[in-house]
Amino acid sequence: MTSKPVIIVTGADLAPEALALLGDYEVAFAGRTPQAADLVALARKHNPVGMIVRYGSVTAEVMDAAPALKVISKHGTGTDTIDKAAAQARGITVTAAAGANAAAVAEHALALMLACAKSVVKLDARMHAGHWDKATHKSLELNGLTVGLIGLGAIGRRFARMCDAIGMRVIGFDPFAADLPDYIEAVPLDKIWEASDVISLQCPLTADNKEMVNAATLARCKPGVILINTARGGLIDEAALFQAVQSGRVAAAGLDSFAREPMSAPHIFQRQPGFVLSPHIGGVTSAAYVNMGVAAATNTVAVLNSVREPAVGQQ
Incomplete structure (x- = not known):
């Protein structure tokens, strides 16, 4: 056992720039696909003071296996894989x-939107098979169309700026957003379903918005709408979306996240026209890997330092 306090990373690696910030701690890695039992066992072995969460879920059971735990820091923005109520109850x-x-x-949301609108995947496959569809294919021009964004945080606002730059009308719903730029028109959620040619999800998953994209909301959308999801798979009723794509109500869906990850195989979306899929890698770039690691490490150390500092009058 090391004499240094331990920080567990629920993954197999961390950016060197992030590790450099954790020099006062021993770092233990949980591997590429840690399951709950793996994290419980690792927590019991090391009794960490901190956890940096890349993969897997941090449950109450994991927290109870680490009585010294003071901070759980997400290597990213979405904290739905952390039982926040359990953490609060334990003072974590x-x-x-x-x-x-x-x-x-x-950028990944933009790539998925363009892939859906321009039939990039289908045309690539046809070209490799020896076809030349110039005389028969027409793609969708996004200029002048309306994109509806659900979630106007850092990601949503950046995507909105991209959409505005290519000539799209941008409407958005986010009950917590303020000081929006003038190219984003804030609207009620109902208008997102009814007025959008493209709908893009950039919001966190909560108990209130679970499966917000469902048979009822999809029925209210324009025929031929495009759906993009770079947020959380739990925002979508996958069976309802499958039926909507099959019927043509949804022209195409560009999806980077799924209700269960890794995506179960076989899955209803696989080998189906109208679906452009990627394995939840929207935030996985060389630059983002460093940025997220440094932010997670900085947040972890800041909390641990504040815990160690004696209160005024108790020195």
């Missing part, structure tokens, strides 16, 4: 690397 601080991967995720 939960932090997130807000904005650290905003550029990467917004």
